[in-house]
Amino acid sequence: MSRNATEWRRRPTLAPTHYVDPRIYTDRALFEEEREKIFKKVWSVVCHESEAPNAGDYRRCRHMSGKELLVVRGVDMKIRAFYNHCSHRGNLLAMEPSGNARRITCMFHQWSYDTRGNCVAITRQKEGYQDRVSRKDMGLREVRTEVGLGGFVWVNVDDGCGPLEEFVGDSLDYLKEELSAKPLEIISYHKAVVNSNYKLWYDTNSELYHDFLHHHNRKIALIQPGYWDRRVHVHDHGHVSVDSMECRYDAYEGNDGRQRRLGWPGGEVACHKLIDLFPTMTFILRAPAFRLDTMVPLAPDKVAIEFRGFAVKGDSAEDRAARVRDHNSIWGPFGRNLPEDEIAIVGQMMAMKGGDDSAYVLHGREEPSIQNEIGMRHYYGEWSKWMERGASDPFGNRAIAAAE
């Protein structure tokens, strides 16, 4: 039976933890609040150490708070991150996405900085400032940075934040072997600016119910033994992990009928492990390929998603080619799965953004299998703590009771 306006807006007959108010995906004030209360407070990956392998290598990155960052490997081989922001009059320092330099010189008035963020040259300093401005006070803004847990570069722009280990907790333990057996090396990078809310991408990555969307996943996983035995596990701080299974690559028409023999050091051949970290990251190992998604939310209805693919440092040429192929044929911009997921979250936003007359969004599946939506519920539990708002009624004004 179709619903009238009241019925459409009525709370579902589920516990309030099992659905969310659609305005958490569309409201601009909430989005600004997320930036202040979450994005500027938590750890996130901005790149991988293999993107700056040599002394002096730098990488221009965007932090989820929206701030431009400059990640630099110093002459001491230590990786540091700074605001990519000249101390003089705020110009962007590095304009290229990556490069190598012992000194970064701002193109505007030619102030220079070394790889530790010290300001080392101010043009016509004496003449202009006499003794009123000192180079030692004009260093770059350095942000809390840790390299680890697979060689990722983790950043937190809150100087008073807790340690990375505490934030990650035991959520990555499940990939510990794979992330530490051998160093990772980046093989693919691309970005998509998608007209949707960042949480909708995270939702998609953390609910496996949508395996029905992917012809590829239906074939290699959903109809295969072991799929329904998998479980979703929740970890402190909103993180989630999903049990593995042996994917049957040979069941997908596009794989030449061949099962994969190449695994991942420390992991099983053809395993499929997935970990979502609150609020914007997903690690997926579908051996032999490894993927990381990170996001920079730009607006309630716009998100930049960065996709990285990884291989194992020291791979043979043949293994490397196999990882690249299996990564990009499914997860690259011409891959089979990624566009499908993106189409879905664009569609969600198109339907939901028409004002506030959207129905509640259901996160209520409780089946004891991989398609339990506990991952999303756990995420919004964490979101509510940071935001001090319930995700099912963030403004406390939309209480149309559930039907009897």
Next chain:
Amino acid sequence: MTTTGTATREPRGEPTGSGFESLAEREKAVRELVARTCLTMDAYDFAGYLDLCHPDFRYTITTYSPELRKDITWLDHDFAGMETLLEVLPLHASDHFLRLVMSRHLGVYTVAYSENDTRAAVVSGLQVFNTARDGGVTELLAVAKYHDVVALEGGEAKLLVREVRLDTRMLGETGSLIPF
């Protein structure tokens, strides 16, 4: 991998090796073949596209990543792989894309003959536009170059190698399930 011709011949009265009647015929066959690959794909006529390809066909989509300061290969198929990919596409959400009008705009820049005139290295400029069925808005999806090798044998032209060398690395909001 970027393929370019190794030797360019001066126009002569009669081409050798490739089995064409005249230089003009040969040139026409090369240019038409490259254009037809676009027209067949625009029409989602995958079988027609494969008919234009040589049995030793190799297809790649590559780009240079300034972020990683290296080349990336996003798609890599031989003939069989391409055939399977095109067969399986309609089973993916690509039916969404099949409802888009895709338009490949092509300009052949250079044609260079080699190997006793049995190979033509063709470089073309390519722009791919998507037109939405809903409202009919057209968006530029990608700018690229085709680096093709055309096999000329027995008076017939077939596409032997295609490298789609992308300038565009952010392909719309969602990437493209359909290659070009």
